[in-house]
Amino acid sequence: MSEPPIAATHLKKYYQVHHKEPGLGGSLKSFFRRKYRDVKAVDDISFEIAAGEIVGFLGPNGAGKTTTLKMLSGLLYPSGGRARVLGFTPNERQPAYLRRMTLVMGQKQQLNWDLPAIETFLVNQAIYEIPDDVYRKTLDELTELLALASLLKKQVRKLSLGERMKCELAAALLHQPQVLFLDEPTIGLDVTMQTKIREFVAEYNRRYQATVILTSHYMADVTALCKRVIVIDHGKLMYDGGLEELAARMAPHKLLRVELASAVDGQNLARYGEVVKAEGQRVELLAPRSKISETAARLLAELPVVDVTIQDPPIEDVITRVFEEAARARQADAAEEAAEDD
Amino acid sequence: MFKYFKLLGIFWKFSVLRELEYRANFLTNAFMSVFWLFWGIIGTTIFFAHSDTLGGWTYEQVLVVLGLYTMFLGIMEAFFRPNITEMIEQVRVGTFDFVLVKPVNAQFYASFHSLTMWRLADVVAGAGLILYALRAMGLTPTPMQWLAFALLLAVALILVYCIWLGMMTMSFWFVKIDNFAELFYAFYETGRFPISVYSGLLRAFLTFVIPIAFITTFPASALMALLDPMELLIGLGLAFLLLGFTNRLWRFAVRSYASASS
Amino acid sequence: MRKLFVKYLVLTRRGITVQLEYRMAMAIWILSASFPLVMMAVWLSLAQNGPVGDFSAGDFVGYYLLSFYVRQMTAVWVAWELDYDIRHGDLNTKLLHPLQPIHEYISFNLADKAIRGILFTPVVIALALLLPQIQIAPTPSNLVFFVLALTGAWILRYLAQFSLGMFTFWFSQALVLTDVFWMLYLLFGGSVAPLELLPEPLQTIAFYLPFRFMLSFPVEILMGRLTTPEILNGMIISALWCLGLFGAYRLLWARGIRHFGAFGA
CATH class of the missing domain: 3.30.70.980 (YebC, transcriptional regulation domain)
Known part of the structure; x- marks a missing residue:
């Protein structure tokens, strides 16, 4: 395959937010004449990811990580630029594409609360049209990798948060996707469970040669899994390269x-x-x-x-430093612009 | 196409399993179906204590309308209500994204993946009442009448689906409003009686704008040789139009949802 | 007593702000209460060729206009609140406040009543004056009786629904009781038909049940269909029902809370 599995070229996502002054007066004013302001959630980001890579997205809250993931998974239409995943344009949401990717959101769950996870798996089997033998084989593998055997037949609401996350992952991977978008997969889990999930992602990546994009608040996830990181701040790509070079360059x-x-x-x-x-x-x-x-x-x-x-100073500190410096630079720019305006 | 029938089977099996977790629901629902039906019959009887006809319809004829009202109430509560409830929740929490990344038509998934089986008791009760009323009148509909009835039933199903699809579409825009369905039921209440009971504007409104007449009155007419063929034609046209319109609305809403959420 | 009054004021004020926040949802709930209007339409179709019993077409319009008003001004949904709070454990928070939880629930309802009162009272008065068919000319004493009966109707509905709602302490499907209660209310309270028009034996049954005092009684007073002794008589029966339901509330609450404390939700 000549085309890399994931490519973003000048990807942009702008929102129009209307701007209201506080109070009733402000409400009335904005009723008649609305002031709009562009929020640049993702502002001209380009990168390519090769098959089998695990790449970490880093950035503070609201930096544009999730927005980028959503554009790549086809949930959002880009305002500009182009996303290509596995040769598809994600937002067309063609079934052939959807069958080859998966999205896991650590804060949201797709498993039904009242039933054992295995029932949701069966529904997914039908939705993804997985043949019985393949389904059984994959399920066996996932069961072994994630140690699910005792969990599958328990009602989901009786599982612990970590156990539930393991089931969520299995549900998302039954169709053996080649591209994984993992948005905060370890959020809220204790350290041992985080490690287990991490080991699993590494193992899945090795076994299936899957391409993975991961966002996480826990640097440990990123340092353990990703050789390469993409740092996004205020919608802009700040850095794209090896984790060690990041430390060297930023610190x-x-x-x-x-x-x-x-x-x-x-x-x-x-x-x-x-x-x-x-x-x-x-x-x-x-x-x-x-x-x-x-x-x-x-x-x-x-x-x-x-x-x-x-x-080397701890990577958390390095990253924090990078964002602080970026913020300072932005303020300086803004000050300069203001000065020019006068 | 075949895939979708298979999916429907799996969705419903899933829902049934989920409901079996709450077995007490079965008894209460069955009880309520019967209670509600008798309540409706008693209510109707009160009017006939003062008159021989209601909007030109006899007691038994009105019971057929009431039977259809009960049937469709059951259909809506069994097939549509659980889906709209779930979708509102999914849009609010953000898990609707999981629906959109599945390789299956999102409208199909959102519309049909849940079922509240117990409410089918209303469908049975309503059908029973229709058969009872027909027998009490000594009526045996001709094959042509059954055919017209079947067609109008299909029209009614499509109209009901369109109305609920429209309400589901609204939940993309009005996340906080979880009681649209109640508002519709306020109008549906009029369907207990033949449309001829209502006069003037209200009748036109209930025929063409929120077409309750096509859900209860006209299918009942078809069974009792009261149907004007024009009504069948209008019904088919209306179903066609509304289906096209609500499908478009849904697609538009999904598109704007996808470009607006963050 | 004064302290309780102050608490009520504060809670009711908060309730009003909350309700205004959800005004769209509230508007839909209000619009959803179409049942009396549907019944009115059906009765009007019967009254086209002359009065039904004692009711002319205009009487039906007046009757259902007033019963719409009474229903709005006595609207209660506390069983659903209780059900939610018991299931989700929100009741625990309320139990920690130095105030009987029922007062919190009531003040929220009062906020709603304030809003609906401001909204509907002028509309109903205007309609009664403007529509020529409606002949409602209450005497001042009947107006006073009406307000009393309306308050009684609200208290009855509130206590009854609160008591039924508390069955959620013991079984999860308890809202069914409220649904059944609601249907009986529509039938025997005078919503499906004015009670006078109910055929026997329904009419007799209706006069032995509390539902009349939750809807029909205030309407009958304002329509001038009752003599003063009949009104006073009704007031006494209504007060007795209030006492009875209050006893039921006290008993169920004491036992329910003990059960809740022992088993949780």
Whole structure:
């Protein structure tokens, strides 16, 4: 297949939101003349995803992750640009396309509350026209992978949140989709269950060579599963590439954890780098990546160092930093624009 | 096509299983069907205590109308009400997205995937009342009359479906309004009596705008040789028009839902 | 007592804001109450060729206009609220308030009554004055009696529905009782037909049941169809029904809450 399974070219989604001033006066005003404002939920995003890749979508709430997923899965019509998935235009929602993809939303469930999950599976078997033998084989595999055996015949409302999510995943994967859109699949789950779901997604991806897009609030999901991440903020694509490069690019610093034999005052420490934490003899410093070995050597030579370790700062912090910087840049831009307007 | 019949079977089996979880529903529904039917008969009897005819119809003839009213009440409650209730909830919570990503016609899925089996008791009760009234009058409809009745029944089914589809479509736009169905029932209440009871504008309204007359009065007329063939033709035309219109409305709504939600 | 009054004021005010928030839904509920109008249309078709019993066409219009008004002003849905709150456990929240839950429910209903009163009272008066067929000319004392009877009707409906709603404590299908009650109300309260027009033995039954005092009685007063002794007599019976239903409420509430506490929802 020459075309990549997922491709977005200059994808856009704008909403018109009408703008109302507060109070009755505002209501009346907007009754007669409505002011509209474009909200750019997704603003010119392009990327391609190769077969078998697992890609993480990162971004704060309202960044446009879910909107992008919805356009790719065919639930939303793009306002501009083009989405192609498996050679289809998603919003045409052709059955041939829908049979080859799936959408899992961690916050919403498709299983019926009153009945055991297996009943919903049977309905899905009919909807997706899965032949009996294939159905049985897939169900067996999923049952084994997700350890569903004891859950399938229990009423869904009697399952725990994690058990329910496992059943949700199985229901969404019975037709062996080649493309998976997972929107917050681990939300609200405890750590062990998160790990299990993660392992399952990795295993499914390996077995079926499925292409996966994943959004999650938990960085651990992303670091465990995705070699590649796409960072979206305010509808714009901020970064597309490897997770490690993201850290390198977005965080030009490394973290030095130093243990000292005796306390050193802050001013003295600041000569080596930005002091993140100084609690008596334990100190954390941020130093430029390029000079990291030099800095470490100087520290060892000049201070009573007991131990020193060099680490990448936690990815959460990196991401937060990226978004903060982006916000600052936007504000600066806006200020500049305002200045030009005057 | 065959796929859809098969799906219908599976949907209904699913619904029946779901209902068996609540067995007490069966008794209460059966009880209510019977109670409601007798209530309707007593109500009708009260009017005939003061007159021999109602809108030109005799007591037994009105009972046939009441039978159809009960039947269609059961049909609506069994086939349409659970689906509209569910769809309103799905649109509100956002799980309607799951319906849209399924490789099956969304209108078909949304319209028919739930069934409240117990309410079919009303259909049985209504049919029983029709047969009883026909016997009491000593009427045996001719094959032609049965045919006209069947056609008008089909017309009535289509009209009822269109009305409910229209109400379901509204739930895309008015998420908070879960009592559209109650409003329709307020009009449907008029269907207990032959349309000739109502005068002037109201009659025209109930014939052409919210065509209750085609649901209860005209099929009843067909069985008792009271039907004007024009009514059959108008009914077929109306069903055709309304089906086209509501289908379009639905498609338009799905499109605008897909471009508006976030 | 004063404290309770203040609580009522605050809760009712909140109720009004809530109801205004859902005005579209409320409008639909009001429009859905078409039953009396359908019955009126049917009776009018019978009254075309002369009066039915004691009722001329104009009397039917007046009767159903008033019974529409009485029904609106006594509308109660507390059984559904109770059913919801018991099932979903919302009743627990209400039980934690330092106020008997029934007061919270009632104040919400009063808010609705305030809105409907403002909405319908002028309309009904205007229609009664404008439509020439309607001949309603109540004496001042009958007006006072009407207001009393209307209040009584609301209290009766409220207590009865509250009591029936509480059966949800014990079995999940309890709303059926409310449905049955509703049908009996339509038949024996004077909605299907004015009670005078009910054939025997329905008429006799109707006079022994409480439903008359929930709908027909205030209407009869305002239509001038009752003598003062008849009105006073009715008032006494109505008050006795109120007492009886209040007793039922107290008993069911005490036992229901104990059951709720023991088993939950």
